[in-house]
Amino acid sequence: MKNIRLESDYYYDKADALKPVLLRKIRTPKSIVEIEKNNEGMGEIVKETDISTLSDMYMGRGSRVCLDFANHYVGYVTLHISYAGGPPDAPLFIKLKFGENATEITESSDDYNIGLSRSWVQEEWLHVDVLPAVVRMPRRYAMRFLEITVIDTSGHYKAVIDKVEFESVTSADEKNIKELDTDDELIRQIDRVSIKTLEDCMQDVFEDGPKRDRRLWIGDLRLEALANYKTFKNYDLVKRCLYLFAGARLESGAVGACMFTEPKNIADNIYLYDYALFFVPILLDYLKESNDMETALDLWEVAYNQLEVGISGLDENNIVIDRGAAFWCFLDWKDGLNKQAGAQAVLIYSLKCGIELGKLLGKDISYLEQKLGDVVSAAKEILWDKEQKFFVSGSEKQISYASQVWMILAGVFDTETNYDLLKRLVELDPEMNMVTPYMYHNFVMAFIECGKKDEAMEYIKSYWGEMVHDGADTFWELYNPKNKKESPYGSSIVNSYCHAWSCTPTYIFRKYFFN
């Protein structure tokens, strides 16, 4: 093994040189709204008032106002606050709460002490000692709604919010994007929301979600990069992220599943079997889109190494060893999902990408070809259940969407057999279903791989379209139409509502339908 620490500096220097300059714009609220919970537990706007009335409101103890910016933005808020009456003889004490969507405004963080940190909930308590004041909050928020609650003023004065400004930031430049050439309004809407999702996730890196986790995850990067090639075409940001992951290797040589770039570049110590392998398809896609041979050659060894690490996870029968615990391979957030068969399929998929990449770069790929033969045969012999006609996973021989879909994407069988499998899967509709747009993307891609574009489109329209009907300005991290408040984190209050991995309809539309 080479000296990974020393190599990190080489890769990180390249990544740092590609740090983007962010585009900034001032946004202002469009109206004052009242939001209530509907019978599905989701927030809904029930009343809307002209924004011009904001500065006429004299706000004392307990007053509350919710501002609607009419779209999702990521950035920094500035409040211009004065007073009526006075002079102010006590500090103004206010609470700010930011919501990516209306539901968050209806939820309270008071009881959230499970799963993830409560600090992800976007709320601040603030004292303002001297009025009038211009207060720029230091933290970056992801929001459409801002609720301001006055906790207290004094008997002498009331607070007046004269103006609220929000400086939005992104590294995505929309000037190259054309509207889709279709009369289907739902498709156009889904496309717009997809692009907005990607735009707001494109910051210094391709973030997974600008509210949470606000960092670079490799599984999200794979999909964001694909959508970016068809829209913003920011090749340098993909290149930067590839170099960041090349620097962010764990002791085994595997790239970390996610990383931070502040205060300096550092890999989180999470290894995910599938995520590390995705370095290979991401590099291949990048090369095919950008023709940047220099970068691909520079990163080839890192890519090859990911395949070696993946192969080292096989048993003597060439089957990926099932590590049992939920978070050794990702695939989806579905509770109880066994990852073994899906992991095997991602290895096959990535080996194929590695072979294609190696050929383009003129590298020796004989070992990869030999291993590909081994793992495909093993999948067919050991994981394929001939009676049930499904791939089974783990000691319980579980049948899931994730296992079948990834085996289809890996092209283990021919197109006809794959499509039969897909139809059988939909008919069986196993309990191990899909809960994220991430997994849903792969499901839709399985139809495309089988040449069934119309069915793929129907699924996009019903799944992402339903999110649009539910008021999505940007697509969400989790969406289970059968349980709209589903969360792997104990409560939807920490769910992310602008989540990179859900931005792919624009990629599918532009690559397969309207090119």
Ligand code: RAM
């Ligand atoms: C979550 C985030 C991220 C994802 C990982 C596996 O923390 O949603 O997008 O890639 O899980």
